[in-house]
Amino acid sequence: MQIAQVDLRSDLIDLGIGQPGLPLLPADIIRQAADHRMARDGHAYLQYGAEQGDGWFREALATFISRTHGFAPDPERLFVTAGASQALDLIATLFVPAGSVVCVEEPSYHLALNSLRDHRFQLESLPTDDDGLIIDGLEARLAELRPAMLYLIPTFQNPTGATLPAERRERLVEIARRLDLLLVADEVYHPLGTDLAPPASFGRYVNEAPVLTLGSFSKILAPGLRLGWVQGGAGRIRRMVECGLLDSGGGLNPFVSGLVRSVLELDLLEPHLERLTTEFRARIGAMAEVLNRHCPGVTFSLPRGGYFFWGRLPDGLDASALVPRANALGVGFRPGALFSTRNGLTDRFRLSFAPYDTDTLVEGVRRLGRVLDAGRR
Amino acid sequence: MQIAQVDLRSDLIDLGIGQPGLPLLPADIIRQAADHRMARDGHAYLQYGAEQGDGWFREALATFISRTHGFAPDPERLFVTAGASQALDLIATLFVPAGSVVCVEEPSYHLALNSLRDHRFQLESLPTDDDGLIIDGLEARLAELRPAMLYLIPTFQNPTGATLPAERRERLVEIARRLDLLLVADEVYHPLGTDLAPPASFGRYVNEAPVLTLGSFSKILAPGLRLGWVQGGAGRIRRMVECGLLDSGGGLNPFVSGLVRSVLELDLLEPHLERLTTEFRARIGAMAEVLNRHCPGVTFSLPRGGYFFWGRLPDGLDASALVPRANALGVGFRPGALFSTRNGLTDRFRLSFAPYDTDTLVEGVRRLGRVLDAGRR
Numbered sequence: 001m002q003i004a005q006v007d008l009r010s011d012l013i014d015l016g017i018g019q020p021g022l023p024l025l026p027a028d029i030i031r032q033a034a035d036h037r038m039a040r041d042g043h044a045y046l047q048y049g050a051e052q053g054d055g056w057f058r059e060a061l062a063t064f065i066s067r068t069h070g071f072a073p074d075p076e077r078l079f080v081t082a083g084a085s086q087a088l089d090l091i092a093t094l095f096v097p098a099g100s101v102v103c104v105e106e107p108s109y110h111l112a113l114n115s116l117r118d119h120r121f122q123l124e125s126l127p128t129d130d131d132g133l134i135i136d137g138l139e140a141r142l143a144e145l146r147p148a149m150l151y152l153i154p155t156f157q158n159p160t161g162a163t164l165p166a167e168r169r170e171r172l173v174e175i176a177r178r179l180d181l182l183l184v185a186d187e188v189y190h191p192l193g194t195d196l197a198p199p200a201s202f203g204r205y206v207n208e209a210p211v212l213t214l215g216s217f218s219k220i221l222a223p224g225l226r227l228g229w230v231q232g233g234a235g236r237i238r239r240m241v242e243c244g245l246l247d248s249g250g251g252l253n254p255f256v257s258g259l260v261r262s263v264l265e266l267d268l269l270e271p272h273l274e275r276l277t278t279e280f281r282a283r284i285g286a287m288a289e290v291l292n293r294h295c296p297g298v299t300f301s302l303p304r305g306g307y308f309f310w311g312r313l314p315d316g317l318d319a320s321a322l323v324p325r326a327n328a329l330g331v332g333f334r335p336g337a338l339f340s341t342r343n344g345l346t347d348r349f350r351l352s353f354a355p356y357d358t359d360t361l362v363e364g365v366r367r368l369g370r371v372l373d374a375g376r377r
Numbered sequence: 378m379q380i381a382q383v384d385l386r387s388d389l390i391d392l393g394i395g396q397p398g399l400p401l402l403p404a405d406i407i408r409q410a411a412d413h414r415m416a417r418d419g420h421a422y423l424q425y426g427a428e429q430g431d432g433w434f435r436e437a438l439a440t441f442i443s444r445t446h447g448f449a450p451d452p453e454r455l456f457v458t459a460g461a462s463q464a465l466d467l468i469a470t471l472f473v474p475a476g477s478v479v480c481v482e483e484p485s486y487h488l489a490l491n492s493l494r495d496h497r498f499q500l501e502s503l504p505t506d507d508d509g510l511i512i513d514g515l516e517a518r519l520a521e522l523r524p525a526m527l528y529l530i531p532t533f534q535n536p537t538g539a540t541l542p543a544e545r546r547e548r549l550v551e552i553a554r555r556l557d558l559l560l561v562a563d564e565v566y567h568p569l570g571t572d573l574a575p576p577a578s579f580g581r582y583v584n585e586a587p588v589l590t591l592g593s594f595s596k597i598l599a600p601g602l603r604l605g606w607v608q609g610g611a612g613r614i615r616r617m618v619e620c621g622l623l624d625s626g627g628g629l630n631p632f633v634s635g636l637v638r639s640v641l642e643l644d645l646l647e648p649h650l651e652r653l654t655t656e657f658r659a660r661i662g663a664m665a666e667v668l669n670r671h672c673p674g675v676t677f678s679l680p681r682g683g684y685f686f687w688g689r690l691p692d693g694l695d696a697s698a699l700v701p702r703a704n705a706l707g708v709g710f711r712p713g714a715l716f717s718t719r720n721g722l723t724d725r726f727r728l729s730f731a732p733y734d735t736d737t738l739v740e741g742v743r744r745l746g747r748v749l750d751a752g753r754r
Binding site: 001002003004005006019020022025026027030031034038041042043044045046047048049050051054055056059082083084085086089093094097098099109111112113114115116117118119120218222223224225226243244245247248249250251252253254255256258 | 378379380381382383396397399402403404407408411415418419420421422423424425426427428431432433436459460461462463466470471474475476486488489490491492493494495496497595599600601602603620621622624625626627628629630631632633635
């Protein structure tokens with residue numbers, strides 16, 4: 001019977017999976033936190049929770065963010081969600097009329113695109129380079145498209161790994177303010193820098209511009225908890241807190257908030273993050289080496305955080321066309337076209353270093369080399 | 378710092394609150410289930426979960442439903458949600474275009490109405506009597522309104538407590554099939570019969586008509602868990618499982634599903650339901666007696682399950698106008714107009730027997746009597 005979203009095929013190394021492997025999920029921490037909370041006020045977390053999220057949890061979360069996201073947020077500007085995907089869905093319902101134009105990066109996280117399509121938005125993509133969203137020419141393009149929202153992943157982007165520099169952030173926020181355009185910054189990979197301390201979270205702008213940020217415990221603790229947060233200005237936080245869904249159901253994940261409050265208060269998360277980034281650093285180094293050795297002609301930038309390698313195939317090879325052969329040779333990846341809203345990026349592909357240990361990742365890349373060899377013959 | 382959605386004012390007995398009191402929330406059961414699950418495969422529940430919900434949990438849930446809801450569902454027709462409110466929100470996003478007409482009962486659950494309004498639907502209400510939705514004349518009215526969905530609470534309705542008889546259910550489903558109208562039956566109070574075994578859940582119709590049902594652990598176990606389910610036909614279940622939100626976030630509440638799987642497999646829920654309904658039966662009897670004694674002129678039907686008394690004030694008194702005086706005299710209730718989409722039902726009010734023990738409920742009704750006395754002077 002299937003418990004997890006992805007059932008790993010034992011003969012397939014699927015480097016396309018954007019999920020942490022089971023050994024990275026800290027059952028011991030969750031158990032310790034559960035014991036701690038239930039020996040104290042665990043009872044209170046069985047009730048309908050405060051709509052904005054438990055105040056004690058938001059205090060602990062603000063402290064965590066101040067240590068990891070480059071600025072100290074006001075707990076009153078934090079709203080507790082059931083994960084970043086749920087948050088994006090709620091934002092779409094409350095702040096973006098059906099039929100609106102919504103701008104995204106080219107490329108962008110393919111599953112966020114699907115979620116936005118469920119809301120019947122018209123998606124328009126904006127060009128990026130190695131530093132993320134290109135700001136030159138952006139204001140004119142936005143003035144023409146008149147989007148209701150711009151969704152971006154500014155730090156360790158999915159799929160490219162790019163991080164938007166501070167100066168581009170400032171200019172983007174200035175444009176959003178001038179056009180009164182809602183910026184939604186999905187920052188779920190922010191605390192996962194392996195070789196870069198990224199610029200401060202977009203959360204620093206929420207009081208001065210139409211900005212919302214998405215955070216999550218899925219990539220840094222455990223996805224099954226379905227717990228995340230939004231940072232926003234007072235008006236937008238209030239609109240979410242007062243919406244019908246929250247009014248009816250109360251806070252979005254009270255019981256789990258209680259557990260993670262203990263994770264944070266017992267200072268268990270930061271050592272875990274340290275273990276994660278140390279492990280990822282080793283995996284990135286090993287994968288890069290074997291990519292260079294076994295996949296000649298493939299180019300990529302070395303990831304400096306997050307979960308992903310973003311590669312380019314040589315000679316304009318079509319990544320989607322390689323999928324059946326890769327499957328037959330026991331390796332998976334995500335072709336670039338998935339991340340495009342215009343059927344572009346056909347010679348690109350995404351690999352994740354999150355789901356397997358180093359040896360398995362290395363074996364996966366070796367198989368990928370065989371797929372490319374066969375493609376050249 | 379606020380943990381719960383409602384902070385109880387110590388001097389106020391708020392009979393308007395549709396939430397179980399803290400002493401009804403079984404911390405011992407949750408603790409036992411958590412220990413059980415985490416000693417076994419708890420680790421697996423920290424991963425992104427299967428989109429439809431864990432198969433083992435759905436098996437256990439199907440068994441529970443077969444004992445409490447009058448028919449045995451196929452686990453493949455169950456979809457695990459983060460509570461009934463979240464389920465209604467997702468159904469609205471996926472199955473009901475913005476701007477659609479949506480029909481509801483008059484009266485209906487006021488917070489579901491707010492959630493539907495967030496989706497920018499046009500709400501139209503349909504008349505009810507002591508047996509719930511009136512079927513005579515319904516088909517012609519629906520043919521005229523052409524709604525995209527009909528939302529109803531067929532069992533121990535919120536706020537009226539009414540239960541739709543089997544014969545009306547059959548006729549309603551027949552109409553929905555003829556008009557291809559999506560029926561959404563919110564059945565969160567179904568297992569809480571104190572004096573009536575209700576007709577089988579609308580889940581029995583999901584393979585033959587456009588029907589979805591909403592179930593939840595909020596009213597029968599603990600709201601803070603945010604766990605519920607939808608029953609539906611294969612096509613609609615598939616649409617939910619494949620939507621962007623689920624594709625991105627995986628199953629809606631995997632970790633908590635694991636805990637509640639243990640609650641069900643250890644057979645802890647049915648004895649708890651037995652305790653709940655025994656307690657509610659006593660509260661209903663005591664409240665009815667004191668209502669008759671201290672609130673002369675007020676009429677009501679004796680609740681046969683659920684959470685609520687639905688009363689009518691004498692002499693066309695306006696319930697909303699009594700709120701400030703009730704507040705001053707230390708008692709709260711929900712005025713009927715809240716539950717109307719047409720500013721009607723002004724002489725009606727809702728009282729809940731879920732939030733307090735019998736003595737407190739009785740004292741609350743005594744205070745209500747004083748409010749009415751003062752109103753007559």
